[in-house]
Amino acid sequence: MVTIADVAQRAGVSVATVSRTLHGSAKVDPRTRARVLAAADELSYVASPTAMSLASGRTHVIAVVAPMMSRWFFASIVTAIEQNLRETGYHVMLFSLEAGPGAPGRFRPEFFAKRVDGILWLNVAVTPAEEALLAKLDLPMVCVGTQIGDSPTVLIDDHRAARTAVTHLLSLGHREIAYVGTPVGSIAHMTTPAARVAAFRETLVHAGVPVREGWVLAADWTADGAMEAVEPLLRSDRRPTAVLAASDEMAIGVLGAAARTGLRVPEDLSVMGIDDHSFAGALGLSTVHQDVPAQGRAAAQLLLAAVRNRDTRTPATRIELATHLIPRQTTAPPQAAG
Structure with a gap:
């Protein structure tokens, strides 16, 4: 099994330098970074997600909370979110809350604490008690379709x-x-x-x-x-x-x-x-x-910005996407009026 020490030996650098490089530290010289990445690629080295999480304090996982997944809207928006996050090295942990607000066990802080870097909350109403629990998590959160506290929100009217x-x-x-x-x-x-x-x-x-x-x-x-x-x-x-x-x-x-x-x-x-x-x-x-995918992309980008800035107290941002009429063949004047 290839270890981080093997990568360090191949690249001619210290284990600490390999670790900083793989965690994306800006303090690594670009030429050194290229040498380390080349060595890791040659050896097919895959860093342990757990180890990287412990070292960086980040999980690179985003929680996506939806009321259900069996509807077209939620399937479409989660797909857009997942694709956008995956392109930036993040993964999605999906929580489907089928029960109504306040239902026992519907929401518990341990679902998210130390497991995710942020939360995308999709069109789920919360009780005051649930809102307080979310606030105590002190995690960046972006809402879609509903406003919770002063969290950034993406929605239509x-x-x-x-x-x-x-x-x-x-x-x-x-x-x-x-x-x-x-x-x-x-x-x-x-x-x-x-x-x-x-x-x-x-x-x-x-x-x-x-x-x-x-x-x-x-x-x-x-x-x-x-x-x-x-x-x-x-x-x-x-x-x-x-x-x-x-x-x-x-x-x-x-x-x-x-x-x-x-x-x-x-x-x-x-x-x-x-x-x-x-x-x-x-x-x-x-x-x-x-435009459902656009809502997902906008929400993902807002959350990624908050996660990277490590700032959960940024001023609220509200992005409202436009809607418009598309008249097709299923509507016409009533016969009596026609």
Whole structure:
């Protein structure tokens, strides 16, 4: 087994110089650094991560905390984060918090202390007690989609995105609009659902259109869940002319419910989503676009800067990425208005 002493002998330097070189110390002469790296490459030397961590005080591991991994948004953003961190020599430790805020064992400091260099917190609401525990860790942290304390945050304006979607349906002449995606227990710890349904209600009220409470439907933000939630409404005697789903995944479920009930889209029913899922274009789904990978990259870069500066008390940074309407083939004026 090749040791650090073997690398030092091959390069003609001390073990301490090899150690400083492999830890990226700026105090090593560039010519010496090149000689050490060449020797390590020739001998196929791989430094022990544990030893390097002990020597440098860093683990080169970033914790990524998400409410779940089974949704397109979280899978997409974690992929972007992991790729960005890997390019800079960091690894990801993923924590999926399926339980709601305050659930026993959902969050414990030992998950992170001395195991990670920083935390990326993705769209998970926290209790005051959990926020206090995070603060005590004194680790750099960047949030995505939700604000925790004064931590830097990357997000979109979910309220604006939902308002854009409702406004599009109203502009087409729809006044009988249903909504699917109010929070249920399994997603109550996410911050986005509450913001989007609030915007739906407020935009209708502002336009003088009544909100039919029986048409504001709860779902677990899956295609199957949305299909089950909306199908009875589409089979009823009084049905909407349009359905806004709080996510494109649920909008796909609404399209499935329309097919099962024999309704034509968009002739009999307009269907609108939010997110611009990777399937949205292929399905012709009208939606509000958000750039998910860009959010992941921005969050990763903010955290890396904080980790490298070893400063967890930098002024809060808020990066808000734009959203925009993409009207496609699933929305049209209602037949009565057309």
